[in-house]
Amino acid sequence: xxxxxxxxxxxxxxxxxxxxxxxxxxxxxxxxxxxxxxxxxxxxxxxxxxxxxxxxxxxxxxxxxxxxxxxxxxxxxxxxxxxxxxxxxxxxxxxxxxxxxxxxxxxxxxxxxxxxxxxxxxxxxxxxxxxxxxxxxxxxxxxxxxxxxxxxxxxxxxxxxxxxxxxxxxxxxxxxxxxxxxxxxxxxxxxxxxxxxxxxxxxxxxxxxxxxxxxxxxxxxxxxxxxxxxxxxxx
Numbered sequence: 001x002x003x004x005x006x007x008x009x010x011x012x013x014x015x016x017x018x019x020x021x022x023x024x025x026x027x028x029x030x031x032x033x034x035x036x037x038x039x040x041x042x043x044x045x046x047x048x049x050x051x052x053x054x055x056x057x058x059x060x061x062x063x064x065x066x067x068x069x070x071x072x073x074x075x076x077x078x079x080x081x082x083x084x085x086x087x088x089x090x091x092x093x094x095x096x097x098x099x100x101x102x103x104x105x106x107x108x109x110x111x112x113x114x115x116x117x118x119x120x121x122x123x124x125x126x127x128x129x130x131x132x133x134x135x136x137x138x139x140x141x142x143x144x145x146x147x148x149x150x151x152x153x154x155x156x157x158x159x160x161x162x163x164x165x166x167x168x169x170x171x172x173x174x175x176x177x178x179x180x181x182x183x184x185x186x187x188x189x190x191x192x193x194x195x196x197x198x199x200x201x202x203x204x205x206x207x208x209x210x211x212x213x214x215x216x217x218x219x220x221x222x223x224x225x226x227x228x229x230x231x232x233x234x235x
Contacts, residue, residue, distance in 0.1 A: 001066065001186075003104075003127075008106065009103050009105060010104055011063065012061050012062065012063050012090065012101070012104045013061045013062055013099070014061040014097065014099065014100045014102060015061045015062060016056045016060040016061070016098070017056075017096050017097060018055070018056055018057065018058055018059050018095045018096070019054050019056070020055045020056060021046045021047050021048075021055040022037055022045075022046055023037060023046060024036065024038070024098055025038055025084075026062055026084070026085055028083075028085075028206045028207065031207050031209050031228045032209060032210070032211075032225060032229070033207065035098065047159055048159065048162035048163070050155060050158045050161070053151065053154075057151060058089040058091055058152075059089075059090035059094075059102075059126075060087065060088070061087070061088050062086060062087055063104075063122070064085065065194075066086040066190050066193050067081070067083075067084070067085060067189055067206075068082050068084055068086060068117075068119070068189055069081045069083075069189075069192040069201065070083040070117070070204075071201065072192065074118045079113055079117055079118040081117065082114060082117040082118060083117075083206070084119075086120050086122060086185070087119065087120065087122065088122045088123075088124045089121055089124065089152065090102065090104060090124050090125065091107075091123060091145060091148060092125050092129035092131075093129055094126060102126045102128070103127045104124035104125065104126055104127060105124060105127055105132060105136070106122055106124050106183050106186060107135055107136070107137060107138050107140065107141055107182070108177055108178050108179055108181075108182050109121060109176065109177050109181065110123070110152065110153065110156070110170065110174075110177075111177070112156050112168055113169040113170060114168055120185055121152070122182050122185070122186060123138060123149075123176065123182070131144075137178055138176045138177075138182075139178075153170070156168055156170075157170075196208060197213050197216045197218060198217070199216075199217050199218070
């Protein structure tokens with residue numbers, strides 16, 4: 001999870017590059033959790049363009065080694081976790097690639113309530129961005145990228161409406177929480193992940209097979225992992 005723990009710099013995996021529509025995500029039920037395009041009713045899933053936006057309006061992804069525990073009711077939102085890694089929205093200038101791993105600085109978070117589940121959206125900036133040093137908290141986004149936070153709320157509120165679903169709701173009256181709150185939220189989901197990967201909590205359908213967590217009962221050998229990769233169809 002950490003790129004630099006002392007500085008609270010995190011790794012993030014880009015699932016969906018900015019301006020694209022294919023809904024790729026970490027497939028938590030598959031061995032080794034690959035990136036795959038979501039399938040709904042037998043069809044590949046794409047996010048509609050919600051005027052005036054084109055596709056996703058940030059590099060969208062997740063922080064590894066985090067888990068929003070569906071068995072835990074969040075004291076701030078009153079809703080349980082969505083059973084996925086915690087999501088990030090990278091506001092940096094670079095359009096990243098699918099599967100790219102970037103180092104990010106946390107700026108704040110938005111509490112989306114998605115069909116009754118807590119689904120944190122952590123606002124971050126790529127530390128490699130030339131403007132990264134100017135962004136240290138959510139107020140810097142409001143000041144230096146005017147309209148971006150409002151567009152973010154608008155996008156998350158309406159992106160499912162073209163599919164016939166109602167507008168999404170938010171905790172905190174649609175307000176963004178600041179950097180410190182967001183960092184603590186990320187760290188709490190890391191603790192939930194540690195309980196998950198050590199079998200201290202029920203994984204349900206999540207596949208916890210991994211090659212790197214030394215004390216995890218789910219750890220497999222590199223050879224076993226290679227067999228998993230060879231057993232699936234090519235990219």
